[in-house]
Amino acid sequence: MSEKLYALLLKLYPSHFRRTYGDEALRLVRNRARDEKGFVSGLRLWLDLLVDLAISLPREYCKAPTTPIAAAEPVNGDPSFQLLAEGSVNPSLLFLGGLLSAVLFWACVTSVARSRTFPSLFRDPHSLQWLVQSDLALARSPSEDAPVGAYSFCMIANRDIPINSVQPLFVFYFAPPGASGVALIDGKIVKIFKNEQHLSIRADVFAGDHQFAVHLDKPAENTSMSRNDDFEFCPPK
Amino acid sequence: MPKRKLDPLPSAAFNILLALAGEDLHGYAIMRQVEQQTCGRVRLGPGTLYGSLRTLLEANFIKELEASSDSDDSSERRRYYRLTSAGLKLVRSEVEGLAQTLRIARAKRILRGADV
Numbered sequence: 045m046s047e048k049l050y051a052l053l054l055k056l057y058p059s060h061f062r063r064t065y066g067d068e069a070l071r072l073v074r075n076r077a078r079d080e081k082g083f084v085s086g087l088r089l090w091l092d093l094l095v096d097l098a099i100s101l102p103r104e105y106c107k108a109p110t111t112p113i114a115a116a117e118p119v120n121g122d123p124s125f126q127l128l129a130e131g132s133v134n135p136s137l138l139f140l141g142g143l144l145s146a147v148l149f150w151a152c153v154t155s156v157a158r159s160r161t162f163p164s165l166f167r168d169p170h171s172l173q174w175l176v177q178s179d180l181a182l183a184r185s186p187s188e189d190a191p192v193g194a195y196s197f198c199m200i201a202n203r204d205i206p207i208n209s210v211q212p213l214f215v216f217y218f219a220p221p222g223a224s225g226v227a228l229i230d231g232k233i234v235k236i237f238k239n240e241q242h243l244s245i246r247a248d249v250f251a252g253d254h255q256f257a258v259h260l261d262k263p264a265e266n267t268s269m270s271r272n273d274d275f276e277f278c279p280p281k
Numbered sequence: 282m283p284k285r286k287l288d289p290l291p292s293a294a295f296n297i298l299l300a301l302a303g304e305d306l307h308g309y310a311i312m313r314q315v316e317q318q319t320c321g322r323v324r325l326g327p328g329t330l331y332g333s334l335r336t337l338l339e340a341n342f343i344k345e346l347e348a349s350s351d352s353d354d355s356s357e358r359r360r361y362y363r364l365t366s367a368g369l370k371l372v373r374s375e376v377e378g379l380a381q382t383l384r385i386a387r388a389k390r391i392l393r394g395a396d397v
Contacts, residue, residue, distance in 0.1 A: 061331070068308050068327075068359075068360060069328070072330070092324050092326050093327070096326020100328025103328075103332055104328065
């Protein structure tokens with residue numbers, strides 16, 4: 045059993061190691077499993093094997109022989125290659141390769157960001173903010189089809205305010221015929237209203253900063269607004 | 282002065298060289314010998330053992346003997362390893378270094394007990 049499992053783990057080693065020492069390594073595990081019977085011994089064996097795997101595996105890949113080749117004289121007219129040297133890859137070349145990869149990746153990301161594929165997301169920060177703050181159903185670009193008459197402000201709740209609090213969070217008073225639209229707290233819809241003159245907003249709110257927004261379907265005259273006593277406007281940044 | 286191969290000598294390689302100082306051994310026997318000479322503190326796993334053996338072979342500190350049948354299992358042929366003169370020189374140098382360290386530790390009365 046141990047041997048079969050280790051045979052699978054052995055596949056993680058580089059091929060040159062497996063070719064040269066695979067059988068010997070398996071035999072060693074087999075002999076240890078034969079000589080160390082019992083639960084504790086078996087546990088210790090596997091602990092040793094796993095620790096050994098973690099230590100030796102990276103080392104073997106670092107030591108893996110590379111085969112730089114160069115074109116040699118054609119043999120019977122066919123192209124052939126000649127082994128020049130054996131040794132690990134030069135670390136400076138690895139670093140250079142990594143650096144080039146990073147630059148290439150950055151160039152790709154930049155070109156995609158500047159392309160016309162996602163203009164509203166990357167060119168207009170306001171559009172991105174809009175997507176983050178609103179539900180996707182309401183995520184319409186303000187430049188194209190923005191709801192008219194949007195109110196948005198930051199408020200600080202001094203304590204947790206339950207939805208059944210005596211005072212509503214906000215009350216908006218609109219002139220007749222009232223206003224229609226949605227109210228959002230931290231980007232989540234808390235109320236959808238239609239033709240309301242006396243708009244009362246209630247929700248469960250934790251203590252701390254919150255972003256409130258009211259989006260109206262069409263212009264409406266806001267006569268006044270009152271707020272819960274446990275609310276304060278955020279200080280200007 | 283050119284840097285010596287395997288400098289500093291890894292613990293696993295040192296223990297393998299020390300194990301081979303007495304006799305030619307195959308991989309499993311080396312592992313057992315190392316376990317014994319370190320009072321059970323070091324049990325070389327297959328990856329470390331054979332990785333170290335390859336490094337020592339490449340540095341000519343040990344050599345591989347012709348594969349021979351194992352006494353307790355004639356169907357299996359095992360590779361035996363033998364210390365070379367360069368390997369013996371290296372392990373002797375390492376042990377002398379340790380002995381010097383031990384002398385200093387004794388002089389400073391860091392060690393206690395009759396066996397030291």
